[in-house]
Amino acid sequence: MRHQAQSLRGLTALLSLLLVMLTTALPAQEAPPSGQDYAELATLLENDATRQQLIDQLRGLQAAANPAPLGLQGEVPASEIAAQSPSGQTAEQVSLARRMAAATGSLAGDMGRQFAALSGLVTGWFASDDSAVEAAATTSVNMKAVTAALLNLAILVVITFVVFWALRMLAGSAFGRLSNWARGGSEKLAILRTTVGVAVAALLDVIVVALAYLAGTFVAPLLTEQLGADATRLALFLNAFLIVELAKAGLRMFFSSQYEGLRMLPVAAEQARYCNRFLAREAGLIGYGMLVLVPVLNFNVSQAVGSGAGTLIMLVALAYAAVVIVRKRQVLREALTERANASYGPLRLSLLLLARIWHWLALAYALLVFAVTVLHPETALPYVALATLETLIYVGVGLLVSVALGQLIGKEIQLSDRLNASMPRLQARVNTYVPTGLKVIRALILILVVVLSLDAWEFYDLAAWYATTAGAQTVSALIDILIILALAALVWVLLASLVEHKFSPREDSTPAEAARGETLLGLFHTTMAITIIIMTTMIVLSEIGIEIGPLIAGAGVLGLAIGFGAQKLVQDVITGIFIQLENAMNTGDFVSVGGNSGTVDRVGIRSVALRDLYGTYHIVPFSSVDAVSNFTREFGNHVGEYGIAYRESIDDAIVQLEAAFEELKEGAHKDNILAPMTVAGVTALADSSVNIRVVIKTTPGNQWAVGRAFNRLVKMYFDKAGIEIPFPHTTLYFGEDRDGKAPAGNIRLADERVVSTQDGNNG
Secondary structure (H helix, E strand, C coil): CHHHHHHHHHHHHHHHHHHHHHCCCCCCCCCCCCHHHHHHHHHHHHCHHHHHHHHHHHHHHHHHHCCCCCCCCCCCCHHHHHHHCCCCCCCCCCCHHHHHHHHHHHHHHHHHHHHHHHHHHHHHHCCCHHHHHHHHHHHCCCHHHHHHHHHHHHHHHHHHHHHHHHHHHHHHHHHHHHHHHHHCCCCCCHHHHHHHHHHHHHHHHHHHHHHHHHHHHHHHHHHHHHHCCCHHHHHHHHHHHHHHHHHHHHHHHHCCCCCHHHCCCCCCHHHHHHHHHHHHHHHHHHHHHHHHHHHHHHHHCCHHHHHHHHHHHHHHHHHHHHHHHHHCHHHHHHHHHHHHHCCCCHHHHHHHHHHHHHHHHHHHHHHHHHHHHHHCHHHHHHHHHHHHHHHHHHHHHHHHHHHHHHHHHCCCCCCCHHHHHHCCCHHHHHHHHHHHHHHHHHHHHHHHHHHHHHHHCCCCCHHHHHHCHHHHHHHHHHHHHHHHHHHHHHHHHHHHHHHHHHHCCCCCCCHHHHHHHHHHHHHHHHHHHHHHHHHHHHHHHHHCCCCHHHHHHHHHHHHHHHHHHCHHHHHHHHHHHHHHHCCCCCCCCEEEECCEEEEEEEECCCEEEEECCCCCEEEEEHHHCCCEEECCCCCEEEEEEEEECCCCCHHHHHHHHHHHHHHHHCCCCHHHECCCCEEEEEEEECCCCEEEEEEEEECCCCHHHHHHHHHHHHHHHHHHHCCCCCCCCCCCCCCCCCCCCCCCEEEECCCCCEEEECCCCCC
């Protein structure tokens, strides 16, 4: 008991000494300890047992006064959970639900204590005189000093904001001119003008805030010297003014309500005005409240009152945010849904999902900010504010770059007529690859924004990871791979364009030259694509750390094995190369190869594709091609043989054939006939006809059409001249009886009448 009494007296003396040392700067100071307190403290420290006991008690008081901070997600420290657990389990062994319950209980307890202290102070101010005196004595509030401090602070606030508003009015004309300039001009460069205008306007906004801040810093020393104002309180306001107004300037970049041309986000003026007003109010309430009011209350009133005021401020901000989010949830949902309907792919699904759950995410974010701010206002509020600001900057810059790329590139790229004539596939190729590249860039921007945002919220330390060897190598490899892929695409476009420029048919090209060009285009495109893909794959594999030497050696061995096992394939390729070198066939030719005849649809490396007259598609390997019969090379001949009866004149028949050819030359096929008709003469004295052959030279591939038209005219002219074209016929003989009479023959006519004939009656 004696030791406990001594330790208690020593503790009291030590606490009194510490209070004197810590409160020398406060307006109301405690009386210094007496000499007896120092003597008791010295006696206490001489005893080992009492000294250790005093040390333990001091550590307990320190732990009670400064509890271990909770994590930003509300995690309870491991020691506290272990102490609460009857079995002494560690934080990892205790369930997540219990840790959440402990964090929730701590939050509720802190809020309860803060509101109780704030309520006690307010009740003391408005109670009776005796109770008011007692409350004032308890909280050590010097109302006169507080009133003077508030008056000095009010003077600085008024002067600073008057200067700020005056400068804003002077800069209004400049903002208006910038807005008109950004809205003018071509639509294709609208995003560039908007970006430049917003950047200049933001710079002016920052200059205005800085000038107002400098005016406040000029007035603050005067107030300190003339009125005895506390420089610390004035500095608190000026710092808060700089932070809050710069934040509002950042909001005006995205939601400029007065100047439409200086608004980055594509929203209507009314929506921009509402969003700007809401976010500016939240920034002002939280910024000025937590950075000015709470520190002043902590210093002049008490720590409990300041904490209670901070909790009240955050609760009001939370309630206001919740009301606005719930009220506007449908408006933003409809806007996101409309944007999603105009998109496609993963972006459309993401926007539709965000449209349904955005208000829940916003409410969860507001609750998280409120919770961490109430639990740890000194560390959590700067952390949340900085992380939110960085996230907004990343998202804004990413959105700006994405929109700028979309507007600069446009929906379709138009090339000149000269380029389209020499390289007809270039425009289609560019309009295919450029949007694909734009999608890749947008995806990379989205990934980068997510990575940087998570780093801002300290899910990981991106800078520390990049400082490691693995991080630096990974980033370098990713950048190299992107550059390699971009260069591969560029090389493909250039080479393909050069090949097209060389082999594409021109206006003065003959049909044969055009067909040859189409064939070589397909062959070169296939070869270049395979080569570029293989080389790009090898280089990318080497960039990610895979040794390509063994792969190349293995590919050589594999190729040798395939060469022995697939001799037919090698023969196909080699034969196809020689066929192309000899220009034996081209796309569009009518050929006969490998027992199949048809029009050439495609000539590849190892096979040719034919389409016959019935529409059947044949693929013929080159190894099965012994000979190529091309019916559409340089010219074609219609060779016709026309038979006449033996009693007809051959010369008259030739005259009619020439007359039919003269009419043919004046008809629809006059451009397809290359030379006069050649009459080869009589080619055969057949069983029932005399055959006359003629030859008509035509353009390649048109010999069959010319022949069909000539056959029609020959029939018409022979009929007109009465020249018989023999055809097979049969003579019926009924025979005779012994008396020389023919038997009766029944003949059925077209009108179904039956005529009976007798030899002697009808002959």
